[in-house]
Amino acid sequence: MSQLMSDAQVIQRVLDHVDAKTTDLSDTIWREPVENYRSQERFEQEMELFRRLPLVYCPSAALPEAGSYVARTLAGVPLVAVRGEDGVVRAFHNACRHRGMILAEGDGNARSLICRYHAWAYGLDGRLRYVPGEEGFPGLDKDAHGLVPVLAQERGGLIFVTIKEPISSGALEGLPDLIAPGQAVFEYSSFEDDANWKLLLETSMEGYHIKALHNKTFYPYGFDNLNVVETYGTNSRIVFPFRRIEKLRDKPVEEWRADGMLTHVYQLFPNTRLAILSNHYLLVILEPVSVSRSRWVIYRLRTPAANETAEDIEKSKRDAAFVRDNGVVEDREAARGIQQGMAGDGNTHFTFGRFEKAAVHFHQNLRAHLDMLAQR
Numbered sequence: 499m500s501q502l503m504s505d506a507q508v509i510q511r512v513l514d515h516v517d518a519k520t521t522d523l524s525d526t527i528w529r530e531p532v533e534n535y536r537s538q539e540r541f542e543q544e545m546e547l548f549r550r551l552p553l554v555y556c557p558s559a560a561l562p563e564a565g566s567y568v569a570r571t572l573a574g575v576p577l578v579a580v581r582g583e584d585g586v587v588r589a590f591h592n593a594c595r596h597r598g599m600i601l602a603e604g605d606g607n608a609r610s611l612i613c614r615y616h617a618w619a620y621g622l623d624g625r626l627r628y629v630p631g632e633e634g635f636p637g638l639d640k641d642a643h644g645l646v647p648v649l650a651q652e653r654g655g656l657i658f659v660t661i662k663e664p665i666s667s668g669a670l671e672g673l674p675d676l677i678a679p680g681q682a683v684f685e686y687s688s689f690e691d692d693a694n695w696k697l698l699l700e701t702s703m704e705g706y707h708i709k710a711l712h713n714k715t716f717y718p719y720g721f722d723n724l725n726v727v728e729t730y731g732t733n734s735r736i737v738f739p740f741r742r743i744e745k746l747r748d749k750p751v752e753e754w755r756a757d758g759m760l761t762h763v764y765q766l767f768p769n770t771r772l773a774i775l776s777n778h779y780l781l782v783i784l785e786p787v788s789v790s791r792s793r794w795v796i797y798r799l800r801t802p803a804a805n806e807t808a809e810d811i812e813k814s815k816r817d818a819a820f821v822r823d824n825g826v827v828e829d830r831e832a833a834r835g836i837q838q839g840m841a842g843d844g845n846t847h848f849t850f851g852r853f854e855k856a857a858v859h860f861h862q863n864l865r866a867h868l869d870m871l872a873q874r
């Protein structure tokens with residue numbers, strides 16, 4: 499299904515780039531108007547687009563069993579996703595059909611969703627099951643007062659939710675299976691930054707800033723401006739190689755393994771990325787809060803070993819802490835710094851160069867989708 503290169507092909511390409519002091523390049527540069535990062539009107543168009551695309555809601559592993567639920571806003575819309583008794587994940591508007599109280603908060607496991615206000619109770623399939631003092635609601639059609647569903651699709655270890663009639667299949671096009679069954683969430687976090695969602699997302703779309711921004715964190719282990727970048731559908735995959743990959747030159751190709759040599763970063767259009775790191779997977783969803791503020795929704799996953807020890811889990815946590823406390827802190831600072839700079843008129847546009855191929859691909863797709871939306 500996916501046209502992505504094999505690990506051996508990627509490794510060969512990396513070694514060729516090391517020899518030639520080159521990197522993968524975009525065909526074109528891209529000039530993005532600064533106004534597109536600070537205009538309220540543009541932000542609202544983007545949110546309308548978000549509601550008409552399948553967006554990553556959470557990993558399948560966040561809903562491990564019947565009754566597992568996750569509630570959060572998606573493109574500003576409060577939703578709850580829940581795995582039913584039949585194993586199917588469904589998603590609903592998170593609003594009670596009596597007088598609209600939010601039904602679920604955070605995550606957990608429940609046999610049914612019961613409203614805190616007057617205790618109307620809904621099944622995991624969204625059906626209204628029980629109304630206390632039903633005689634007070636003469637003629638109430640219970641079948642017509644189930645939770646209002648939105649489209650939920652489970653694909654490759656991810657739950658995608660589409661709020662309104664979709665205009666495109668978005669990230670689902672050519673999506674490889676990314677998260678293997680059996681992976682479990684070992685850490686969840688969520689926090690906000692004062693930066694437009696695109697500024698935060700763009701920080702992981704190129705390796706042109708490794709030496710400058712990550713001089714003491716990633717650069718000692720990785721190359722500057724040396725990436726393999728593949729695009730497929732609206733998505734892309736960027737590979738960041740470690741310097742130790744050069745050791746593979748002495749080994750036969752059959753023994754080449756990506757583990758510990760390459761970090762794969764999948765960009766899932768429009769607002770999600772999945773980084774495959776040495777000892778864990780890092781799923782980052784950027785939920786826009788306003789034109790200048792965004793919420794990070796972060797899941798860290800790993801496959802528990804057969805004879806799992808506390809040390810195995812610690813290793814993943816140490817890995818996670820290194821990425822979080824070093825590289826990601828620097829990326830967040832950069833995005834917030836751009837947001838601060840945008841308060842003035844120092845720029846009419848930002849220029850993405852040929853090294854920033856995945857960012858160019860992202861902006862080409864975002865513009866094409868917004869145009870599609872405007873023509874409807």
Ligand code: FES
Nearest residue numbers: 594596597613616
């Ligand atoms: S608002 Fe939910 S039961 Fe009344």
Ligand SMILES: [Fe+2]
Nearest residue numbers: 701702825829
């Ligand atoms: Fe970075």
